[in-house]
Amino acid sequence: MGVCWIFAKMRRMAAQRTLTGTILKRDIMRMMLVWLIWESTFGIFSRGEITKYKAAAEPECNSIDTHFYSINGDDTLGYSKVNYKRSSMDGWNLTSQKLIDSFPLDSIKQNYVRQVRDCIFSAIQPTPFKSAVTLAAVSKEVVEDLFDLDVSITKTKEFIQFVSGAKVLPGSISLAHRYGGHQFGVWSGQLGDGRAHLLGAYVNRHGTRWELQLKGSGKTPYSRDGDGRAVLRSSLREFLCSEALNYLEIPTSRAARKLVDFVIEQHFPLINATGSNKYLEFFSQVVTDTSYLIARWMSVGFAHGVCNTDNFSIISITIDYGPFGFMDYYDPNFVPNTSDDEGRYKIGNQANVGRYNLDKLKKALNPLLEHKQQLLAEQILKGYPGLYQAKFVELFKAKLGLSGLDDSDEFLIAFLLKLMEDTRADFTMTFRQLSEIYKQDLEVKSISKEYWALQDLAKHKKFSHWINLYLLRLKSNAIDSDDARRIRMQSVNPRYIFRNWMAESAIKKAERNDFSEIHLLQKILRHPFTKQAEAEEAGYSSRPPPWAKDLRVSCSS
Numbered sequence: 234m235g236v237c238w239i240f241a242k243m244r245r246m247a248a249q250r251t252l253t254g255t256i257l258k259r260d261i262m263r264m265m266l267v268w269l270i271w272e273s274t275f276g277i278f279s280r281g282e283i284t285k286y287k288a289a290a291e292p293e294c295n296s297i298d299t300h301f302y303s304i305n306g307d308d309t310l311g312y313s314k315v316n317y318k319r320s321s322m323d324g325w326n327l328t329s330q331k332l333i334d335s336f337p338l339d340s341i342k343q344n345y346v347r348q349v350r351d352c353i354f355s356a357i358q359p360t361p362f363k364s365a366v367t368l369a370a371v372s373k374e375v376v377e378d379l380f381d382l383d384v385s386i387t388k389t390k391e392f393i394q395f396v397s398g399a400k401v402l403p404g405s406i407s408l409a410h411r412y413g414g415h416q417f418g419v420w421s422g423q424l425g426d427g428r429a430h431l432l433g434a435y436v437n438r439h440g441t442r443w444e445l446q447l448k449g450s451g452k453t454p455y456s457r458d459g460d461g462r463a464v465l466r467s468s469l470r471e472f473l474c475s476e477a478l479n480y481l482e483i484p485t486s487r488a489a490r491k492l493v494d495f496v497i498e499q500h501f502p503l504i505n506a507t508g509s510n511k512y513l514e515f516f517s518q519v520v521t522d523t524s525y526l527i528a529r530w531m532s533v534g535f536a537h538g539v540c541n542t543d544n545f546s547i548i549s550i551t552i553d554y555g556p557f558g559f560m561d562y563y564d565p566n567f568v569p570n571t572s573d574d575e576g577r578y579k580i581g582n583q584a585n586v587g588r589y590n591l592d593k594l595k596k597a598l599n600p601l602l603e604h605k606q607q608l609l610a611e612q613i614l615k616g617y618p619g620l621y622q623a624k625f626v627e628l629f630k631a632k633l634g635l636s637g638l639d640d641s642d643e644f645l646i647a648f649l650l651k652l653m654e655d656t657r658a659d660f661t662m663t664f665r666q667l668s669e670i671y672k673q674d675l676e677v678k679s680i681s682k683e684y685w686a687l688q689d690l691a692k693h694k695k696f697s698h699w700i701n702l703y704l705l706r707l708k709s710n711a712i713d714s715d716d717a718r719r720i721r722m723q724s725v726n727p728r729y730i731f732r733n734w735m736a737e738s739a740i741k742k743a744e745r746n747d748f749s750e751i752h753l754l755q756k757i758l759r760h761p762f763t764k765q766a767e768a769e770e771a772g773y774s775s776r777p778p779p780w781a782k783d784l785r786v787s788c789s790s
Contacts, residue, residue: 318383322391322402325382327433327445329406335495339411339454348423349454353492354408359398359430360451360461366397369748370472370755381437398430398450405433409453414543415593417577424543425455428463469743469751470736470786471554477731477758478551483529490601500548512601517613520591522549524617527587528624532632533730534560534660536580538570538786542590556786559730561777563653563660569733571785584621591617632664633703634722636710645702652693661730662686662774668722672707672715675700685776727761729773734781 319325332354339355341347349355373384386392394400401407407430413423430453432445448471449463497504497515504514526549530537537544538556546552558569565581573579578586595610602610629646630636653663666684674680678697680687690696707718731754739750757768768774 318377319381320383320386322382322386322389322395325380325402325435326404327402327435328404329408329431329433330404331434332408332431333406336492338408341454344452344454346452346456347454349411349425352411354410354431355454356406357409357430357453358401358407358451359447361394361399362397366393367746368393368396369469369743370751372476372755379437379441379443380435396447398447402432407432407447409455411455412543414541415590416539416541416543417573418589421541421543423455426453427456427459428453428461465743466740467555469740470557473736473739473751473754473758474554474557474731476755477761478535480759480761481533481727481730483526483533483535483551493598493601496547510606512598513606513609513613516595516598516610519547519549519594520613520617521620523587523591524584524621525549525624526551527583528621528628530583531580531625532628533727534563534580536560536567536569536578537583538573538578540578540583540586540590542593545587545590547594558733558786560660561732561781562657563650563663564657565650565654569786584618584625587621588614588617628725631725632722633667634710634718635706636713639706639709641702641706645699645706648695648699648702652690652696652699656689656693658690659686659776661727663690664726665723665728665774668719668726672704672718675704724762728764729757729761729768731758732773732777732781733784733786734777735773737781737784 336353337351339349339352341349342356344357368387371384371387376382376384376387391400395402409426409430411423411425413425414421416424428449428451430447430450432447434442434444436442449468450461452459452461493512493515494506497511498506501515501518504511504518508514523545530551536558537551538558539553544553544555556570556572558567560567560580565579566576567580568576568578570578576582591614595614598610599607626643626646630642633646633649635642635645649663652658653660663686666687670680670684670687678691678700680691682688707713710718735750735754739754742748742750753767753771757765757771757773764774772778
């Protein structure tokens with residue numbers, strides 16, 4: 234038995250980000266995404282001999298050629314030219330050498346579906362589209378801030394060829410990753426990148442290393458029955474959700490010793506790489522970070538949808554967006570995935586599934602641990618529920634504007650959630666409207682129609698009782714004006730989330746080659762905590778339309 238976790242890291246506590254968003258093939262609407270992963274390597278699998286495969290590339294930390302950076306004004310201010318954006322892709326190179334040197338490659342070079350053995354990666358080229366493609370959306374911040382490219386480059390033929398898999402840059406050896414995992418609680422054997430190609434790494438002007446991966450870029454040895462492409466619907470959902478979570482600040486056979494050592498060295502710099510307890514410290518950090526990530530999901534009403542072990546990140550970022558969903562009304566049994574008949578991955582069970590996945594990781598690490606360390610690892614895992622609960626309470630206290638310590642806080646939070654469940658009150662807007670309404674209006678129970686979620690909540694016979702407890706608790710805050718409370722709460726309670734009905738609306742337009750709503754959503758979701766006129770006009774903070782209540786998605790949507 235084995236376990237696969239995805240090893241990937243991003244700046245800040247951000248979600249996985251997309252560079253180009255969508256590439257639309259006009260006839261059959263197949264899509265391609267470019268995923269941006271910082272210093273990512275994947276999986277835990279059997280060891281094998283390293284296949285020599287040299288890429289024609291410069292070292293990863295080569296000096297930056299400032300000749301290709303545009304200067305947008307007076308260059309006499311003393312700023313280094315490396316602070317500017319590259320105006321051409323000439324000389325903009327990737328390298329795959331670090332992974333190739335570190336891990337065994339598939340000795341079979343032919344690209345056909347099969348059981349792959351004794352390696353971590355297969356060197357496989359993307360399959361370009363035969364017909365013309367159109368760039369539907371791009372993340373300007375990613376292109377310019379992470380990859381040092383001026384966004385105008387995205388309009389060039391060279392860039393379109395690159396992100397659609399038709400052009401390979403110097404130094405790039407595209408790799409498909411071999412991994413396995415537990416899916417819906419059952420070991421599934423070989424899975425792997427069936428429609429993705431890792432193009433290589435780029436070190437930007439800030440010295441940060443990012444890896445680029447195409448998705449929907451053609452078949453690999455791991456494609457099974459798939460065609461290697463990604464459909465329009467799921468691609469748009471992934472792109473916009475990755476953007477949404479980033480701006481919401483929501484930040485993988487037996488384990489081969491060499492692989493775990495690599496991961497510790499690359500992603501856990503505070504762990505002593507030569508220490509006798511490094512694997513135990515590594516597991517402890519993953520347990521903590523996983524508990525915090527899931528608590529953050531819960532704080533914004535996010536259900537991942539498919540929390541299989543191969544969809545969890547060892548460094549606790551949100552990856553593999555499939556049939557995800559943000560709750561409309563509060564329901565701990567919310568299941569966004571039509572394929573999850575038993576509700577294994579319902580939103581209220583995500584923390585439990587996190588512990589299950591951590592247990593599988595612990596079992597994979599056991600061969601690297603001495604007997605005493607294995608017992609300690611078990612104790613660390615037993616501490617997971619407490620870590621999760623503490624973070625959950627911390628986040629929800631902030632959502633309610635509570636400061637200081639009070640033994641009644643957990644009850645106050647649970648009481649509110651129960652009222653929300655009973656009245657089917659909107660999760661996002663209940664907390665947001667509590668952050669916008671004035672305390673004096675709550676005191677006299679004066680709730681105007683603009684606070685529609687609170688009006689729903691107020692239908693509960695125990696609403697007044699909860700309000701009285703809440704107001705009493707607010708009085709115990711340190712010196713704090715009501716305006717300060719409102720500002721503080723609005724900074725953690727989003728007004729806009731990426732609801733399923735918004736995705737559906739954008740998808741329907743995109744299927745007609747109208748990408749306007751994609752661009753609007755990109756703009757709005759960059760600032761989810763700030764009231765925006767365009768978002769209000771589009772109804773993004775209004776009660777969801779009646780037709781939205783029947784929307785659900787599957788693993789293929």
